[in-house]
Amino acid sequence: MHCWFFTSQVFKSLPGKALVGNSRNFHCIKPLLQSTRHRPLVETITTLRQNLIKSLGRDSVSDTEAIRKQHSRDEGVERHNHLADLVVWPKSTEECSIIASLCSEKKVPMIPFGTGTGLESGVCAAYGGVSVDMSKMDQIVNFNPEDFDVTVQPGVTRKGLNHFLKDHGLWFPVDPGADASLCGMTATSASGTNAVRYGTMRENVLNVEVVLADGRVLHTAGENRRSKKSSAGFNLTNLFVGSEGSLGFITKATLKIYGIPEMMLSAVCAFTTIKAAVDTCVQILQSNIPIARIELMDDVAMDMCNNHNKLDYKVAPTLFLEFHGSEDSVKSQAKFAGEIADYNGGSEFRWAYESEERNRLWKARHDIYWTTLQSNPGCRAIITDVCVPITRLPDLITQTKADIQESGIIGPCLGHVGDGNFHTFLVFNPNKPEEFKKAETLAARMTKRALDLNGTCTGEHGIGIGKMNYLEKEMGPVGIEMMKSIKKTLDPHWLMNPGKIFLSEY
Ligand SMILES: Cc1cc2c(cc1C)N(C[C@H](O)[C@H](O)[C@H](O)COP(=O)(O)OP(=O)(O)OC[C@H]1O[C@@H](n3cnc4c(N)ncnc43)[C@H](O)[C@@H]1O)c1[nH]c(=O)[nH]c(=O)c1N2
Numbered sequence: 001m002h003c004w005f006f007t008s009q010v011f012k013s014l015p016g017k018a019l020v021g022n023s024r025n026f027h028c029i030k031p032l033l034q035s036t037r038h039r040p041l042v043e044t045i046t047t048l049r050q051n052l053i054k055s056l057g058r059d060s061v062s063d064t065e066a067i068r069k070q071h072s073r074d075e076g077v078e079r080h081n082h083l084a085d086l087v088v089w090p091k092s093t094e095e096c097s098i099i100a101s102l103c104s105e106k107k108v109p110m111i112p113f114g115t116g117t118g119l120e121s122g123v124c125a126a127y128g129g130v131s132v133d134m135s136k137m138d139q140i141v142n143f144n145p146e147d148f149d150v151t152v153q154p155g156v157t158r159k160g161l162n163h164f165l166k167d168h169g170l171w172f173p174v175d176p177g178a179d180a181s182l183c184g185m186t187a188t189s190a191s192g193t194n195a196v197r198y199g200t201m202r203e204n205v206l207n208v209e210v211v212l213a214d215g216r217v218l219h220t221a222g223e224n225r226r227s228k229k230s231s232a233g234f235n236l237t238n239l240f241v242g243s244e245g246s247l248g249f250i251t252k253a254t255l256k257i258y259g260i261p262e263m264m265l266s267a268v269c270a271f272t273t274i275k276a277a278v279d280t281c282v283q284i285l286q287s288n289i290p291i292a293r294i295e296l297m298d299d300v301a302m303d304m305c306n307n308h309n310k311l312d313y314k315v316a317p318t319l320f321l322e323f324h325g326s327e328d329s330v331k332s333q334a335k336f337a338g339e340i341a342d343y344n345g346g347s348e349f350r351w352a353y354e355s356e357e358r359n360r361l362w363k364a365r366h367d368i369y370w371t372t373l374q375s376n377p378g379c380r381a382i383i384t385d386v387c388v389p390i391t392r393l394p395d396l397i398t399q400t401k402a403d404i405q406e407s408g409i410i411g412p413c414l415g416h417v418g419d420g421n422f423h424t425f426l427v428f429n430p431n432k433p434e435e436f437k438k439a440e441t442l443a444a445r446m447t448k449r450a451l452d453l454n455g456t457c458t459g460e461h462g463i464g465i466g467k468m469n470y471l472e473k474e475m476g477p478v479g480i481e482m483m484k485s486i487k488k489t490l491d492p493h494w495l496m497n498p499g500k501i502f503l504s505e506y
């Protein structure tokens with residue numbers, strides 16, 4: 001089988017004694033971190049393993065290949081094939097501190113692992129080391145329904161939390177399609193379809209407990225603090241939202257929660273052009289309609305969605321909308337939005353009143369990545385995640401679609417258009433390197449265009465390995481320097497998830 005990766009010269013030239021891990025040729029799409037770093041020596045890992053077993057127990061430490069493999073990749077395109085040397089499962093913050101202290105002492109990299117649903121290779125072990133699987137810390141540790149907040153450990157997933165909250169008439173709205181861990185979502189600054197109304201993780205995390213690289217425990221807003229606002233010093237909480245495991249282990253997150261709205265009403269509306277659909281979205285927002293969800297799928301995505309889910313929506317640029325509130329409010333929001341859609345040539349709204357119907361509709365939307373892969377057997381896809389000021393969105397999507405069409409690549413477009421955030425899945429056959437090259441060129445053009453339109457290379461998936469070179473362009477040299485100096489202060493030996501976010505350590 002051909003490989004669609006480029007062989008990295010960087011890693012091959014590193015000083016190599018007896019290195020742990022698999023010894024297959026190293027392949028990498030992007031250049032690795034420029035560093036003199038190399039994988040830990042076999043004897044270092046052997047001693048560390050013994051120390052970890054002594055502290056955590058034999059059941060909490062593994063070096064089997066299948067488990068190391070499972071922990072060294074996520075759901076996105078594989079960037080390389082390096083494995084973690086060990087996988088460990090802490091059961092408490094204290095155990096996490098012990099792991100950090102032991103790894104720091106031996107200068108071994110540590111990679112936090114949530115549920116592995118990330119898309120930018122955040123959990124890959126670029127330099128080997130210890131993958132720290134947080135799933136056994138799975139308690140809801142503090143619940144204050146009347147204050148609308150909850151504190152969770154890293155093993156609690158968003159669906160798990162919502163299952164618990166439902167009986168109390170509450171919910172947590174941030175919804176990446178996958179059932180990700182809430183601390184992983186904090187680490188990637190995730191969002192999803194509800195962000196237009198309820199915000200992203202950035203707006204919904206009140207406090208986090210972090211185990212730093214040297215084992216110290218930090219509470220970013222002060223221990224047990226959960227006030228809705230604060231002017232007390234620097235915003236350390238938001239420093240850790242989006243830190244992608246590069247500054248410490250998030251061992252608790254205190255989150256805002258919300259009352260389940262009295263009524264939720266979903267609708268689907270087709271348009272003749274992407275521009276008409278996006279204009280509708282912009283006008284709905286400019287009219288101050290407090291819309292809860294407004295998602296775009298293009299004709300290519302709708303076609304796959306219909307075929308895969310036995311649905312019969314029109315194959316055309318389509319908005320999926322949802323309104324939340326009291327019955328009166330929902331009805332008036334929907335009426336006003338309907339008039340705007342009508343003005344832009346939208347077809348009649350197709351309503352989903354019942355929760356079963358609504359769930360089917362949103363499941364089809366959330367599953368579109370899997371639908372795309374299943375509709376193209378044997379293929380993979382580069383996932384893009386640009387985000388721009390909303391008025392720039394029609395131009396960006398229209399130009400991107402023209403580019404995709406010209407390239408001959410299959411590339412459905414969809415997006416959280418209410419946030420100016422949209423995705424494409426640029427499908428390629430791994431046996432055809434030229435297809436991969438085309439997809440990569442398209443992704444690069446799209447990202448450059450988004451940056452030129454005052455946007456970002458990633459609205460919600462993070463930098464990981466996949467977007468390291470774009471971060472430099474986006475932030476500029478002073479921004480990168482500041483980020484690195486913060487990293488150096490918190491993690492002076494560069495042990496927390498090395499090889500991610502930054503192209504170089506220096
Ligand atoms: C089908 C599908 C659909 C979507 C998505 C994925 C998939 C497969 N995602 C992406 C993904 O679900 C999202 O990035 C999650 O926040 C990742 O959470 P995990 O727990 O899986 O983190 P995962 O284990 O994948 O780790 C991701 C990163 O966070 C770090 N990390 C994890 N847990 C940590 C902890 N406790 N402390 C410190 N660092 C930690 C890791 O080191 C890594 O760098 C997404 N995203 C999105 O924003 N919007 C969306 O709509 C979707 N939709």
Ligand SMILES: CC(C)CC(=O)C(=O)O
Nearest residue numbers: 119177366368369383423
């Ligand atoms: C791009 C996808 C794989 C995930 C996502 O962010 C979405 O479906 O909105």
Ligand SMILES: [Mn+2]
Nearest residue numbers: 192416423460
């Ligand atoms: Mn998304």
